Amino acid sequence: MDNEVAAGNTTATLGRLALGLTLLAFGLGSTGVIDHVGAADAAGLATWVGGVTLFLVGLLALRAGNTAEGTASSALGAFWFTWGTGVGDSGSAEAAGLFLLLWALLALTLTAAAKGSGLFGQGVHGLLFVALLLMGTGALADHAGLGKAGGWVAAVAGLAAWYGATAAVAGWPTSLARRSRGAATAS
Structure with a gap:
């Protein structure tokens, strides 16, 4: 097995932790799988861990010259802070759906920009894009099933x-070890 993660990159690791915990809480809350949890x-987690922490991680990465990580973390921090502070406002479902679809465009941009970064770069951003697309479409179409799938x-x-x-x-x-092209396969 090959280890693709740069263990010394503390800001990227902190950013992944903040994004992972926020996405997990937001995602599980959106599924309705836990009674009385939405x-x-x-x-609160989205505002402080997803929003503030990711934004600060992004600024630190930009300061260190890591434009890709800095842009991704700062932008995602802005998304989570905006979502976290706007929850409970009297906005319509259509406004929420539009908000999620617009941020899905950001996730799509981050997916394309993370080309070559493997599962934990491009994969996470790609899954975030799909989640936001499903949730935004579900909100606009008043279809709870799409929101739960997202x-x-x-x-x-x-x-x-x-x-x-x-892992870092x-x-x-x-990642799994890659076989050479001439290697025999087990039958």
């Missing part, structure tokens, strides 16, 4: 981001 219950995708993205951070700290593998 997505709005993740607002919640599950967000929870999976959160687990992937959390694993990426934990613990030195765990993040």
Whole structure:
């Protein structure tokens, strides 16, 4: 097994932890799988861990010259802070759906920009895009099933981001060993 995670990159690891925990709480809350727990219950975590922490991680990464990590973390921090502080406002479902779809565009941009970064870069952002797309479409179409499906995708993205951070700290593998082209396969 090959370890693709740069264990020395503390800001990226902290960013993955913040994103993972926030996505997991937001996603599970959106699924309705836990009685009396909804997505709005993740607002405090989204504001402070997802919003403030990710934004600060992004600024530190930008200061260190890591434009990709800095842009992604700062932008996601702005998203989570905005979502966390806006929960419970008297906005319409259509406004919430539009908000999620606009931020899905950001996630799509981050997915494209993370080309070559593997599962824990491009994969997490890609899953976030799908989650926001499903949730935004569900809000606009008044279709709770799409919102729940988006919640599950967000929870999976959160687990992937959390694993990426934990793997960096613990030195765990993040990819399977690749076979050479001429290697025989087991039948």
